[in-house]
Amino acid sequence: xxxxxxxxxxxxxxxxxxxxxxxxxxxxxxxxxxxxxxxxxxxxxxxxxxxxxxxxxxxxxxxxxxxxxxxxxxxxxxxxxxxxxxxxxxxxxxxxxxxxxxxxxxxxxxxxxxxxxxxxxxxxxxxxxxxxxxxxxxxxxxxxxxxxxxxxxxxxxxxxxx
Numbered sequence: 001x002x003x004x005x006x007x008x009x010x011x012x013x014x015x016x017x018x019x020x021x022x023x024x025x026x027x028x029x030x031x032x033x034x035x036x037x038x039x040x041x042x043x044x045x046x047x048x049x050x051x052x053x054x055x056x057x058x059x060x061x062x063x064x065x066x067x068x069x070x071x072x073x074x075x076x077x078x079x080x081x082x083x084x085x086x087x088x089x090x091x092x093x094x095x096x097x098x099x100x101x102x103x104x105x106x107x108x109x110x111x112x113x114x115x116x117x118x119x120x121x122x123x124x125x126x127x128x129x130x131x132x133x134x135x136x137x138x139x140x141x142x143x144x145x146x147x148x149x150x151x152x153x154x155x156x157x158x159x160x161x162x
Contacts, residue, residue, distance in 0.1 A: 006052035012037065014158040016045055017054070021155045024058045061154055064101075069117040072146040073124055075132070076110035080139040087111075093135040099127045110142070 009017070015035040019026060026034070032042035049055045064072065079086055087105065094103045094114065102115040118124045124143075132141070 006049075006054055009049075009054070009158070011160060013045060013049065013054075015160045016042065017049070017158045018160055020046070020055065021153070021157050059154065064117045068119050071118050071120060071124060072149070073116050073118065074144045074146060075112075075114040075116065076142045077112040077114060077132075077138060078109070078140040079111045079137045081137065082111070086137040090135055090137055097127070097131050099123075099131065 012035055016031060019031055019034050028039040028043040028046070031046070032039045035042065037045075046055065064070075077090075079090060090112070091103070091105065094100050094112070097116075099116040099118055100114055101117050102113075104113045105111065106113050116124070116127060118127055128141075132138070
């Protein structure tokens with residue numbers, strides 16, 4: 001649905017969103033207890049924020065290493081040109097690559113910031129040769145292998161105090 005216009009969030013809304021961002025599997029009763037509401041008004045607020053599009057959805061967070069994806073690589077990409085067609089086609093091609101777990105069109109020296117997860121350096125080479133470098137319009141790339149993840153959030157955590 002997500003058609004209702006979002007109204008300003010109050011402190012309770014922000015506390016609800018913070019708790020859901022940390023654990024999306026909380027029941028309405030558990031969530032209400034954590035934010036100081038009974039289950040029914042808490043559920044109503046959650047439904048309203050879902051309808052307004054403040055809450056976009058819920059997802060399971062998977063451990064890439066346990067899926068055999070031991071390498072995370074950050075790639076910066078510069079395109080040859082910046083016309084709408086090239087940008088659109090490049091974005092669509094990235095969306096079709098299963099190795100790509102994040103992709104941003106950016107400002108600055110590089111046009112795209114991409115994060116990929118692969119099984120090994122050989123898997124990364126295969127991704128480059130068979131997927132990324134086959135996308136038309138790339139002028140330059142630069143890659144960095146992540147050594148360790150220091151912080152990872154699926155969503156920003158709202159300040160409960162507003």
